[in-house]
Amino acid sequence: MSDATVSGLTGTWTENRVGATTRPASTTTWRLPDARRCLQLALAATWLLDGVLQMQPYMFSRAFGRLMLASTASGNPSVVAHSIAWAGREIGAHADAANALFCIIQIAIGLGIAGRPTLRAALGFSIVWSLSVWWFGEGLGALLTGTASPLMGAPGAVVLYALLAVLLWPSERHRSETFVAARVVGARAARVVWMILWVGLGLLGLQAANRAPDALSEMITRMASGEPRWLAVLDARMAGELMGRGLGVSILLAVIMTLVGVGIFAPSRWAKSATVICAGFLAIAIWVVGEAFGGIFSGSGTDPNSGPLLVLIALAYWPLSQSLSARDQAQAASAEGD
Amino acid sequence: MGGTTFVSDSFAVVMLATAAYCLARLVAARRWKRPMHNDINVGHVAMGIAMAGMLDLSLRTLPAVVWEAVFAALTAWFAIRIGTFVSRNGLWGWDDDHMHHVSHFATHLVMGGAMLFMFLAQPAPAGAAGLGSVMGGMSAATAGGGGAALAYLFVFVLLVSAVWHADGLSRFGPVALSVPVSGSGTISVMGDTCPERRWLAPRLEAGSHIAMCVTMGYMLILLR
Numbered sequence: 153m154s155d156a157t158v159s160g161l162t163g164t165w166t167e168n169r170v171g172a173t174t175r176p177a178s179t180t181t182w183r184l185p186d187a188r189r190c191l192q193l194a195l196a197a198t199w200l201l202d203g204v205l206q207m208q209p210y211m212f213s214r215a216f217g218r219l220m221l222a223s224t225a226s227g228n229p230s231v232v233a234h235s236i237a238w239a240g241r242e243i244g245a246h247a248d249a250a251n252a253l254f255c256i257i258q259i260a261i262g263l264g265i266a267g268r269p270t271l272r273a274a275l276g277f278s279i280v281w282s283l284s285v286w287w288f289g290e291g292l293g294a295l296l297t298g299t300a301s302p303l304m305g306a307p308g309a310v311v312l313y314a315l316l317a318v319l320l321w322p323s324e325r326h327r328s329e330t331f332v333a334a335r336v337v338g339a340r341a342a343r344v345v346w347m348i349l350w351v352g353l354g355l356l357g358l359q360a361a362n363r364a365p366d367a368l369s370e371m372i373t374r375m376a377s378g379e380p381r382w383l384a385v386l387d388a389r390m391a392g393e394l395m396g397r398g399l400g401v402s403i404l405l406a407v408i409m410t411l412v413g414v415g416i417f418a419p420s421r422w423a424k425s426a427t428v429i430c431a432g433f434l435a436i437a438i439w440v441v442g443e444a445f446g447g448i449f450s451g452s453g454t455d456p457n458s459g460p461l462l463v464l465i466a467l468a469y470w471p472l473s474q475s476l477s478a479r480d481q482a483q484a485a486s487a488e489g490d
Numbered sequence: 491m492g493g494t495t496f497v498s499d500s501f502a503v504v505m506l507a508t509a510a511y512c513l514a515r516l517v518a519a520r521r522w523k524r525p526m527h528n529d530i531n532v533g534h535v536a537m538g539i540a541m542a543g544m545l546d547l548s549l550r551t552l553p554a555v556v557w558e559a560v561f562a563a564l565t566a567w568f569a570i571r572i573g574t575f576v577s578r579n580g581l582w583g584w585d586d587d588h589m590h591h592v593s594h595f596a597t598h599l600v601m602g603g604a605m606l607f608m609f610l611a612q613p614a615p616a617g618a619a620g621l622g623s624v625m626g627g628m629s630a631a632t633a634g635g636g637g638a639a640l641a642y643l644f645v646f647v648l649l650v651s652a653v654w655h656a657d658g659l660s661r662f663g664p665v666a667l668s669v670p671v672s673g674s675g676t677i678s679v680m681g682d683t684c685p686e687r688r689w690l691a692p693r694l695e696a697g698s699h700i701a702m703c704v705t706m707g708y709m710l711i712l713l714r
Binding site for chain 1 (some may be wrong): 635
């Protein structure tokens, strides 16, 4: 057993045996968050917001399970629809206990991601939880119903949480990549994921239910219900502008989303940055106009919907400057060395 | 017991416990001569007691107008602290304790403002007890205006602060150090390498802050 002692508060170690050295050979110290950690913290804050939104009185009512959740069964294949209806009934029957559990889980995921020792466990659990909620709470984002719209949160906000958990997983398998999302799966795979997401959103917008002349206008009008006056006025104006222009706007959106989807493969850093900025603006526009901020002002919004998550995904694809990337890599290498 | 009542009562208990803990910190820091931000802890005590009273009317202690004066003063105090901090350390500098940035005081400025906002938005209670009556009235008071957006702005800052503090919890943990010793390889000892170790129970302080942020976020969302 050593007779080494800590001499002070600044990490200077002394050893009171003659001939012992005083320099620590290795230390594990806390480091300021790098780019990926900042995105993980943003994801944690979003989970925390979800947990707090889940505590609103409506979620403790039977209507949450029996009306809100069960309504997502509509239009789905019978096996999916039956499972959603069953879950809705059970949650409605045990509304207090079920919702209290949901609140605790979401807050625990948020704080778990925010805490460094619990990061991996929380991200892993968040994937399982997200996929469960995507099935039973969002009806698989209405992807199988023919009515999913990128303006209304397709492919389901909660599946984007799972995607982010994967993209932000604390792995350094591809340490040399210059954007955060590539560090787990590699640049090529990460870009393919991006393309599938954005081109897929564009294609969903071209479905018959979305390209009908008044489809977009009616969707936005429905979102205005229960919103604060300023947001309802904004939605009403946008709905008026889009009246009768569903086909044209759907095609335009599909073209823009497709360009965003393939733009990530552009060879120059400038073009990639422009693509990511465009995606960010598109996500914000979707969030404000289409999703009415996820209905969080209405008292029945359980999450901020897909807009902020699409922004987070875009940030994970932001091409880091060489110096920033090198600094992050040095930090990661140092952490692994410890 | 309804779910909402259960949640409100649970938060009220957490807030009372947090306020009691922060009060104990003030006493302990004075007695053991440990460094600490007294104003932050006084603020946490006031916020904890006031929020418990808003969550459960049976826990009300002072009239709303007194709390409004308290939180107006607290908000002004943190504004002064920010000004003093920036003039001494600059916008990006660290405090003398090497632990806190200007954002620490800015967060508490927002917390004080959020408390003031909640009290100002709250109508005079009609005698009924519990969060439902108070917050229901608050919803009506802020409906249609920019109050909801402001409430969510507060929520955003509070939740970001909560996750930032949770991320920083591991700053304060003891770590294993491998110390080379001549003639006998290395030895492993537990210790810490950061100067903030003497700060009184920093992880519990951060935990109190996280609890306060989440509770306040919950109340502000019901306020919308």
